[in-house]
Amino acid sequence: MRKLLTQLELIDDNPVVLRDSSRQLRKQQLLECCRDLAAVLKSCDIKMVALFGDNSSDWVIADLACQEANICLVPIPTFFSQAQINHLFASLAIDTVICQATEHFLAIPNIQHGAQQSVLEGRLQLLQVVCAGQSSALPESTQKITFTSGSTGQPKGVCLSVEQLLLQAAALADAVALDKPRHLCLLPLSTLLENIAGVYTPLLCGGEVIIPSLAEIGFQGSSSLDTGQFCRTISHYSPQSMILTPQLLVIAIAAAKQGWQPPESLKFVAVGGGRVSAQLLAEAHHYAIPAYEGYGLSECASVVSLNTRAQSAPCTSGKPLPHLRVSICRGEIMVSGNAMLGYAGQPNSWNQEMIATGDMGSVDSQGFLTISGRSKNLLISSFGRNINPEWVEAELVANTVIADAVVYGDAQPHCVALIYPRDPELADAEVQQTIDQVNSGLPDYARILNWFRLNQPLTSQAGMLTDNGRPVRATIAAHYQVQLNNLYGQPTNSISLEDSSQ
Template identity: 55%
Template sequence: MVNIVTQLEHLYDETQVVVRDTARSLTRGQLTATCQQLAKQLERRNIRTLALHADNGLDWIVIDLACQLANICILPLPTFFSISQLQHALSETPVDAVISDNPAVPDLFPQVKHRETLSEILPGSNHLQLLLMEMSDTPALLPQQTGKITYTSGSTGSPKGVCLSNYQLLEQASVLANAVALKHPRHLCLLPLSTLLENVAGVYTPIMASGEVIAPSLRELGFCGSSSVDASIMTSVISRYQPDSLILTPQLLLLLVNAASKGWQAPSSLRFVAVGGSRVSPALLSQAWQAGIPAYEGYGLSECASVVSLNATRQHRPGSCGKPLPHLGVRIIDDEVVVTGNPMLGYVNEPSSWGNQAIYTGDLGYLDNDGYLFINGRRKNLLISSYGRNINPEWIESEFLAHPVFAEFVVFGDAEPYCVALLTPRQPGISRRQLQAIIDDINRSLPDYARICQWAILPAPLTTDRSLITDNGRPKRSAIQEHYRSLLDSLYHSGVEELSA
């Protein structure tokens, strides 16, 4: 059986620390024993699929590895998902059990038949609840060998579940460890562990390199929701643990660069800082290096088990997303990046997607003569925020256009820290205060990364300029963005508190 726990004996001494959070640490022997004990307890309860909805920490990693050991399919659920997204994920993928640290979660699901704490299985884990669920009349359709189902932040309000095998994840981690080429790295997890990138590259990869994984809670890192961070808290944690490696979104890299400009000293221990999730400004990467942050841009997607290409110390071309990993093939077909070599097993409940050997990414790009990958943008309208959240603007727009006050509502935010909107109200005399109250009300139904933080009324309705709309009345986003560039730029400099503040 392929799993990381069985590899530990070959990678670590018995007393070597493998994982830790701010309260506890586990040596190789302790981690193996704890995972084995938890695996047996989960098997005893006849759990074959399990959803994990919990903050970062040592327990998250133990549960993840124990599921591998017990051959239990695990469904990590981001803590930043809205209630409707959680309910969608568990209705689309019914599970036998849920482990959660949120006391409100059991009341969201009528199918909970029994609950218990995990304190007997994981000492010190009174905050975690094991919820056993009623058997579903319509179990999810999953490809064979599915070991993990990952839901991204969602390109719509109802994101798809990507199915991956444990063998794929282990192979990905092994290849990444060789590409990064750090021996015994000390890695500090800054992204949610439910994010496949941090899960694979931030936990499995350091373990495959006989390293140490440090996983403080997101609260201890200074996060509030998924799109707000206290810079002073995060930088103090980085300084405290003196890591060799980090994984950052562009916005978190900006936070560290701004902190350095205000006097924070990046640890000299840093040897590799991977940056991904959305486009990275070359100027920001240059500033990072000047601040002592060795930032390397990469590219990937869940459908390819996370990382596809990566700059590294031995192969580094600024401005590119690095060279594809050696076990992958990357081609450019009609300007689109197409990946082969380690494709997902398929999507949950979509047998037509199973077994496809090529992943058409929807990203436009090219390979230079030396094999470095460059990404130019999205084929479709999917926005990727600077926090790495996938956002379909049509989804957000539909929520606002459902309200009778809005005649037009167009959302922007690609490579930016938050979403903004240009709008036309149906009532010309309505006040900004009234509009803001309506926007605030609708925002509360959306996850925080999809909320409208700034907005402006269009100087004239889009319908008055046919170059800004299609024949059937849909907005031409690139044309609108170019036409109102200065107005959109002003929305990112109009008083919203930046992450680096």
């Protein structure tokens, strides 16, 4: 399959194909920018690039230039903690960083810094590095390594080829069926869903991709948002399509209830990254937000199934894309047809024809996929961040202050915790100080924003712990339902109450 730039050449020249707050690019200008940067990268004999930066047209140019130059690209999520960035560089043979500022990379352990130069008229910096640590082996044809938010402190790198990325983009274009769509990117471009569905797909359709900075959208960190700014940005650009997480959809609906009018141009709003209630989707359509739920994962090159304007069923995640095959094995969703090449550094994961998703679900007689829950104890926040509660709990109890910690936050905007201090006489302020210290070492999507103090340890409460000391989450959540309600100010029916003690 040809690269995206080659396919873009065959499309009629629109007035603008790529836009951010500072400039607009026609098709030929985009092609020239990408190929000029690709030539620079080739002249430096670069093999693997880490791309780190705010949403901008330059981010897209760097992405497509690496594709054009046959260079492996590693987009670094802007919400990664310094520890996660360090892990990434310790495990991959990255030899170049393209970024807006180099501060994040000058203090990485065991990294030697080489030549540095400005590219794209000085808007981005190209920093060559030498990683002293061991480098992971990669599957053949790896062009992009995408890291999810990471369910633990050391997320896995999903390896994908150009062919897989463009096959996915083309399938989405056919499913959504918008002619030359005007798409507004509201998620970080390092998110595979926005990267493929928000950039590649509109470009393949001859559409326009609008890329405001995250600050212009209203983001403050990865889990906080200025609602007014968010809505003003949508109104200003009047897009036809957008991609939202469930939490962003909640924010948009709340604004609409208070008088904000979504632009009449909106035709399709994809919602992914977590469970979405049928009631929420119905409210969205009532307020002229054409929201459609989908399901996917990076290991399948993002989108697996999607409700569309032509085919939609409530309480489902839509029909699988035509190039994918979905089956159910012992209740678990299995996907084949565009499986990842494998995980970086894990050869036993390479060349799998089928992906065991870890999600439980079913397919009805009409072919619509329904997700019922996760087989493993994994939280997905309403901002679409994967969080393993055991990781956060381990950080909380890894000190002399906290004895018990149970973390919740599935389908919620932030994490909360039930806490019991080792010293029953310890003041709440001192417990909070410890939580603050732990939070400072976590990415912001995994931090504990609210907590409830238990009046007795879990060991003294029957049925709260397994024989090996693991929390029985369903029992604990049911027992402390009122307290969890109060922590969120809303019902806990969106918190996963599945028993993950096995």
